[in-house]
Amino acid sequence: MDKQMDLLQGTLDMLILKAVSLGPLHGYGILLRIQQISKDRLEIQQGSLYPALYRLEHQGWIASEWGESENKRKAKYYRLTAAGKRKLQTEAEKWNRMADVIAGVLRSTPEEV
Amino acid sequence: MTLWSRIRLWLRALLKRSRMESDMDAELRFHIEAFAEDLARKGVPREEAMRRARIEFGGLERAKEECRDARGLNFLDSLVQDLRFGLRMLGKSPRFTAIVVFTLALGTGATTAVFSIVDAVLLRPLPYKGGERLVAVWCTELGQSGSKIFAPYRDFEEFKAESHGFEELAAATWARAGEILSWRGSPHEVLSIPASGEFFSLLGIPAAQGRTFGPEDARNGCTVVLADLFWRNELGAAPDIVGGPLTLNGQPCTVVGVMPREFQFYPKQTSLWTLITRNSQLTDKPFDSAVGIFGRLKPGVTTARAEKELLELHKRVVKDSPAGSWVEGIAPIVRDLREEFTWLAGRNLHTALLVLLTAVGLVLLIACLNVANLLLSRSVERERELAVRAALGSGRLRLLRQLLVESILLASLGTMAGVVIAVGAVRYLSSTKLVELPPGNPVTVNLHVLGFTIFLATLTGLLFGLAPGWQALQIDLNEVLKRSGRTSTWKGHRASKFLVISQVALSMVLLAGAGLLIESVYRMGAVPLGFQPSHVLTAQLALAPSAYTDLSRRSSFYERLVARLDALPGIERAALSSGLLGFEGGGSSRLSLAGRAAIENLEAVRTQQISSGYYRVLSIPLLQGRQFDSRDREDSQPVAIVNQQLVHRYFPKENPIGRQIKLGKPEDKAPWLTIVGVVGNEKRATVYKEMDYEEPAIVYLPLQQSSPLSMLLVMRATGNPLGLSPLLQGEVSQIDRNVPVYGIETMIQRDSELLAHPRFRAIMMGVFAALTLLLAEIGVYSVLAQSVAHRTQEIGVRLALGAQSADVSRLVLRQGMGMVAIGLIAGLLAALGLTRFLSAMLYGVRATDPLSFSAVVLVLMSVAFLACYIPARRAMRVDPIVALR
Numbered sequence: 001m002d003k004q005m006d007l008l009q010g011t012l013d014m015l016i017l018k019a020v021s022l023g024p025l026h027g028y029g030i031l032l033r034i035q036q037i038s039k040d041r042l043e044i045q046q047g048s049l050y051p052a053l054y055r056l057e058h059q060g061w062i063a064s065e066w067g068e069s070e071n072k073r074k075a076k077y078y079r080l081t082a083a084g085k086r087k088l089q090t091e092a093e094k095w096n097r098m099a100d101v102i103a104g105v106l107r108s109t110p111e112e113v
Numbered sequence: 114m115t116l117w118s119r120i121r122l123w124l125r126a127l128l129k130r131s132r133m134e135s136d137m138d139a140e141l142r143f144h145i146e147a148f149a150e151d152l153a154r155k156g157v158p159r160e161e162a163m164r165r166a167r168i169e170f171g172g173l174e175r176a177k178e179e180c181r182d183a184r185g186l187n188f189l190d191s192l193v194q195d196l197r198f199g200l201r202m203l204g205k206s207p208r209f210t211a212i213v214v215f216t217l218a219l220g221t222g223a224t225t226a227v228f229s230i231v232d233a234v235l236l237r238p239l240p241y242k243g244g245e246r247l248v249a250v251w252c253t254e255l256g257q258s259g260s261k262i263f264a265p266y267r268d269f270e271e272f273k274a275e276s277h278g279f280e281e282l283a284a285a286t287w288a289r290a291g292e293i294l295s296w297r298g299s300p301h302e303v304l305s306i307p308a309s310g311e312f313f314s315l316l317g318i319p320a321a322q323g324r325t326f327g328p329e330d331a332r333n334g335c336t337v338v339l340a341d342l343f344w345r346n347e348l349g350a351a352p353d354i355v356g357g358p359l360t361l362n363g364q365p366c367t368v369v370g371v372m373p374r375e376f377q378f379y380p381k382q383t384s385l386w387t388l389i390t391r392n393s394q395l396t397d398k399p400f401d402s403a404v405g406i407f408g409r410l411k412p413g414v415t416t417a418r419a420e421k422e423l424l425e426l427h428k429r430v431v432k433d434s435p436a437g438s439w440v441e442g443i444a445p446i447v448r449d450l451r452e453e454f455t456w457l458a459g460r461n462l463h464t465a466l467l468v469l470l471t472a473v474g475l476v477l478l479i480a481c482l483n484v485a486n487l488l489l490s491r492s493v494e495r496e497r498e499l500a501v502r503a504a505l506g507s508g509r510l511r512l513l514r515q516l517l518v519e520s521i522l523l524a525s526l527g528t529m530a531g532v533v534i535a536v537g538a539v540r541y542l543s544s545t546k547l548v549e550l551p552p553g554n555p556v557t558v559n560l561h562v563l564g565f566t567i568f569l570a571t572l573t574g575l576l577f578g579l580a581p582g583w584q585a586l587q588i589d590l591n592e593v594l595k596r597s598g599r600t601s602t603w604k605g606h607r608a609s610k611f612l613v614i615s616q617v618a619l620s621m622v623l624l625a626g627a628g629l630l631i632e633s634v635y636r637m638g639a640v641p642l643g644f645q646p647s648h649v650l651t652a653q654l655a656l657a658p659s660a661y662t663d664l665s666r667r668s669s670f671y672e673r674l675v676a677r678l679d680a681l682p683g684i685e686r687a688a689l690s691s692g693l694l695g696f697e698g699g700g701s702s703r704l705s706l707a708g709r710a711a712i713e714n715l716e717a718v719r720t721q722q723i724s725s726g727y728y729r730v731l732s733i734p735l736l737q738g739r740q741f742d743s744r745d746r747e748d749s750q751p752v753a754i755v756n757q758q759l760v761h762r763y764f765p766k767e768n769p770i771g772r773q774i775k776l777g778k779p780e781d782k783a784p785w786l787t788i789v790g791v792v793g794n795e796k797r798a799t800v801y802k803e804m805d806y807e808e809p810a811i812v813y814l815p816l817q818q819s820s821p822l823s824m825l826l827v828m829r830a831t832g833n834p835l836g837l838s839p840l841l842q843g844e845v846s847q848i849d850r851n852v853p854v855y856g857i858e859t860m861i862q863r864d865s866e867l868l869a870h871p872r873f874r875a876i877m878m879g880v881f882a883a884l885t886l887l888l889a890e891i892g893v894y895s896v897l898a899q900s901v902a903h904r905t906q907e908i909g910v911r912l913a914l915g916a917q918s919a920d921v922s923r924l925v926l927r928q929g930m931g932m933v934a935i936g937l938i939a940g941l942l943a944a945l946g947l948t949r950f951l952s953a954m955l956y957g958v959r960a961t962d963p964l965s966f967s968a969v970v971l972v973l974m975s976v977a978f979l980a981c982y983i984p985a986r987r988a989m990r991v992d993p994i995v996a997l998r
Contacts (some may be wrong), residue, residue, distance in 0.1 A: 014149050026143065026144075027140060027143075028143065028144045028147040028148060031144075045171060045413050046144070046148075046169055046170045046171060047170055047171035047172060047173075047175065047176040047179075048176075050137075050140070050141065050144075050176055050179075050180070050181035050720075051176060051180050051183045052183075053182040054180040054183035054184055058183055058184050060917050069147070071150070073143060073146075073147075074139065074143070075139045075140075075147075076136070076139075076143075079286070094683075101762075
């Protein structure tokens with residue numbers, strides 16, 4: 001699929017958790033990481049990234065601290081907390097189950113019904 | 114995440130607010146710059162890269178706002194912001210703020226003050242043990258519904274011994290005249306209340322000093338417990354009073370205790386309580402002496418059930434009673450004690466308080482409507498500000514909240530000022546004792562009352578804040594922003610009109626009520642009472658029974674006293690009477706006419722012992738025969754003077770002079786009295802109804818032939834009657850040092866006491882009605898003035914096209930008076946329906962008295978005309994050239 005897809009409602013949180021699960025990242029880094037692993041197929045509104053980060057931090061799933069970026073600038077880095085790890089796991093399972101079910105439904109042929 | 118760590122995070126966020134803000138700025142800046150650098154690396158020029166980065170990011174401020182929201186900071190934060198902004202807005206228009214706060218302060222202040230009375234009198238249980246289960250047991254005379262009299266002492270004995278519905282029963286009686294207490298040689302007139310041994314334990318109040326009655330006192334002679342007020346004011350708060358001896362009516366008594374300062378029972382002015390012991394008057398003649406019975410019901414027992422039980426017990430008492438006793442003609446009734454206290458304080462007090470609370474609630478409502486109106490017109494002025502804020506991204510709800518915060522701020526300020534007013538009013542009320550309030554709970558602005566006030570404040574804040582808030586939600590951004598600042602669609606108009614019409618209607622209701630009450634007081638006060646009260650001074654005096662056992666000693670004292678007073682230069686004439694004019698109640702007795710059977714069940718025939726000058730002092734006309742004079746002596750023929758009412762009832766179309774009557778049955782031992790004169794009637798207050806007079810049949814007896822120990826002294830003064838008061842005690846002491854004079858008042862003062870309650874509520878209603886009238890007229894004026902201001906251009910066009918200035922003013926007047934007329938009609942209809950709740954408080958007018966209503970309409974119309982005339986004049990003076998430029 002060449003066209004970029006809009007994010008499904010509620011999936012941004014999961015993607016952020018996944019992105020930071022691979023190592024601490026700053027906000028811009030998270031954006032790049034998601035684009036990179038989705039092979040640029042997902043469109044993320046930059047403006048909505050930060051409110052999501054703040055919300056996740058407020059809920060205790062990610063933690064932040066100030067560090068130095070690749071080009072020696074001060075940047076805020078986010079990492080996954082233990083609670084965040086568990087959250088990511090359950091969310092991923094839920095997502096997969098859901099995807100299976102939906103896929104199954106869509107695969108069904110008239111004879112099966 | 115635990116709740117605690119969440120709160121900690123939140124608190125940290127709150128405290129380190131500015132740090133977080135700069136962090137957020139730095140983070141977002143970093144993002145945009147990093148993005149721009151990436152673009153630059155791809156060959157986009159630096160300037161262009163920054164621009165594209167910003168555009169890609171989207172609304173920076175909105176993102177920030179959402180970040181703050183995400184941290185849960187925003188709500189509180191914006192509330193603080195709203196508050197600050199609100200305060201600044203209010204500070205910017207101090208006149209507006211002052212008017213609103215003042216209006217609200219009057220409304221809440223008055224409401225709080227009235228509610229604190231209602232709370233103390235009608236809501237809170239009496240401050241005694243099991244206060245909500247305390248009852249009074251009266252007796253009602255069969256065939257006279259609504260009558261309440263004391264019960265025979267024998268009933269009390271029977272109830273105490275046999276009833277099961279009560280935890281405790283006690284007796285006390287205040288049906289007696291002044292007594293004399295001597296302490297350290299000086300006489301004091303006291304109100305002493307004989308009470309049974311259970312009295313204080315029933316109420317569950319211990320003494321502040323010493324103790325209350327105990328079982329050991331029953332064997333002793335006379336035991337008394339003092340009231341704090343009497344001990345402080347009359348006995349100088351003597352520290353050694355407990356255990357000390359004093360003399361009550363010549364009898365030695367022991368003081369066992371002094372009650373706490375806050376303890377009160379009916380009557381409030383009680384000086385002391387004496388223990389009813391085994392061989393007192395009450396216990397010796399249990400069928401003939403009357404007492405009030407008070408009890409605490411067992412939990413779950415209703416007054417109806419208790420009444421049923423007592424009725425059965427009373428039947429046993431009747432069986433034991435001597436034949437023909439008054440006990441046969443009565444039946445016990447059980448009533449809630451607090452209700453009875455209220456009834457005793459004022460026959461209509463309960464209703465009057467509810468009426469006043471309703472009235473003051475209406476005042477508050479009108480005040481709220483006025484404030485709503487002011488806010489509404491302000492929100493029209495602020496339309497542009499609100500529209501600009503909405504255009505810049507403020508949510509409508511946020512705007513609504515801003516307006517509500519402002520309203521609540523105003524309400525809080527108004528309430529605080531109102532509480533100050535209420536505290537002042539309550540203090541004033543309790544210090545001046547304008548009206549008698551029942552004993553029990555003192556009237557104070559306590560936490561209970563404050564809770565009510567805070568509830569009111571919130572309610573009013575919401576009430577008057579909603580209208581302009583709703584208005585703000587309706588703003589059409591395009592419309593408002595397109596317009597120049599000068600004109601605005603005057604959308605608030607319809608809402609304002611509605612508010613003003615309601616105000617006029619409510620004001621009409623209160624004015625009608627006040628009009629009726631005021632007219633009643635006026636009419637009741639203007640009724641000729643049958644005697645001339647001006648220049649008359651009255652005073653009480655009481656003789657000690659031990660020193661004045663026989664009739665001749667008493668009458669010689671009285672004769673000497675009258676002679677002394679008659680000789681005083683400031684006194685035209687002095688006389689004595691056993692009765693208190695206009696106040697005497699109860700006391701019916703059988704009347705026999707010579708040659709006819711006794712008249713049974715007659716309506717009260719009163720007896721009154723008087724000295725010969727009585728009719729002259731009070732200017733009561735002698736219609737037939739003669740007055741008492743020196744011919745009437747202890748050993749001469751027993752005589753009586755009767756009034757016209759008695760003649761009218763029992764000697765219609767006959768000459769009563771020379772006829773003989775007897776107070777009692779024909780076979781009784783009492784002497785036959787020969788009627789020697791007939792005098793005019795005196796009007797007297799009735800016992801069971803407040804707004805009424807009765808003209809009882811009275812039999813007057815000469816002092817020489819029958820004189821009681823306690824007398825009322827009446828004197829007609831040549832000048833100011835109160836000027837005589839310092840002389841009185843001296844004159845009496847010249848004859849006997851041990852006779853106290855007390856209760857010195859002019860007859861006018863006495864009469865006005867009779868109208869204290871009606872006058873008080875009429876004044877209150879009048880003040881409330883005047884307030885509402887003022888508020889409503891301010892409402893009419895401000896709506897019209899606003900409308901004229903908004904229509905300046907239109908008026909200018911009319912004038913330019915040839916309209917006369919009179920036409921313009923008629924236009925405005927018609928608009929204003931139209932609103933007033935609608936409100937007036939609505940109010941009139943409401944008033945016609947509501948005033949019948951006042952009927953018990955009216956005298957001489959019907960609840961729908963057309964005259965009274967027309968007067969009120971006239972007052973309202975003329976004040977309303979004034980309120981309309983000022984804006985109309987302004988409209989007339991519009992200069993078309995200026996208006997159209």
